[in-house]
Amino acid sequence: MSQISQQNLIRTYRCYAPLYDFVFGAILEPGRRRLAEAVNAQRPRRLLEVGVGTGLTLSRYAREISVVGIDVSDDMLRRAHARVAALDGAQIALQRMDGERMAFADGAFDCVAVPYTYSVTPNPAALVGELRRVCAKGGTIILLNHFGGSRYWSFMDRAFRAFADRIGFRSDFSYEAQVLAHDWRVRSVADVNFLGLSKLVVIENR
Numbered sequence: 001m002s003q004i005s006q007q008n009l010i011r012t013y014r015c016y017a018p019l020y021d022f023v024f025g026a027i028l029e030p031g032r033r034r035l036a037e038a039v040n041a042q043r044p045r046r047l048l049e050v051g052v053g054t055g056l057t058l059s060r061y062a063r064e065i066s067v068v069g070i071d072v073s074d075d076m077l078r079r080a081h082a083r084v085a086a087l088d089g090a091q092i093a094l095q096r097m098d099g100e101r102m103a104f105a106d107g108a109f110d111c112v113a114v115p116y117t118y119s120v121t122p123n124p125a126a127l128v129g130e131l132r133r134v135c136a137k138g139g140t141i142i143l144l145n146h147f148g149g150s151r152y153w154s155f156m157d158r159a160f161r162a163f164a165d166r167i168g169f170r171s172d173f174s175y176e177a178q179v180l181a182h183d184w185r186v187r188s189v190a191d192v193n194f195l196g197l198s199k200l201v202v203i204e205n206r
Contacts, residue, residue: 038200051114100122
């Protein structure tokens with residue numbers, strides 16, 4: 001699996017930030033909508049979104065949910081703050097924080113959402129450890145991510161592997177190794193976005 005450094009990630013998203021909504025907004029929006037529906041169905045009191053980016057998912061969460069969004073990129077967070085300011089009545093706090101080293105207490109959240117972040121974090125195993133720590137036992141972790149080897153995208157994954165590595169994205173990210181190998185309980189998995197580009201995975205933290 002290709003290597004990604006946090007500094008490379010921050011530099012990449014500094015370049016992406018002004019264009020992110022235009023480039024990745026509409027094409028990945030069906031997945032975000034499904035993620036928000038899955039979160040709202042859990043009716044959590046406290047939700048953590050890891051990799052909140054420019055805040056594209058925030059308006060879809062139910063207003064009664066207390067939401068904390070974190071990201072390592074100040075450039076992306078500035079745009080998320082502007083979005084939150086326009087959401088009257090929403091309980092949303094944003095913080096700059098590394099998902100691999102979170103400052104939250106154990107079991108602080110009923111639900112943790114991870115939209116399009118799992119395959120770009122430098123150390124996926126460290127991220128999983130933190131997701132499980134800050135999510136309450138019996139709580140829900142929801143992953144929204146592209147995984148390599150899908151029926152329609154395997155050729156594209158191979159063709160764009162070198163380019164993907166340069167921009168800080170793992171095209172060779174394995175669902176079996178990164179989801180099924182952990183001892184959590186996968187409640188459901190669904191293909192989302194165009195031709196199953198991404199998967200929405202709902203997990204019970206145990």
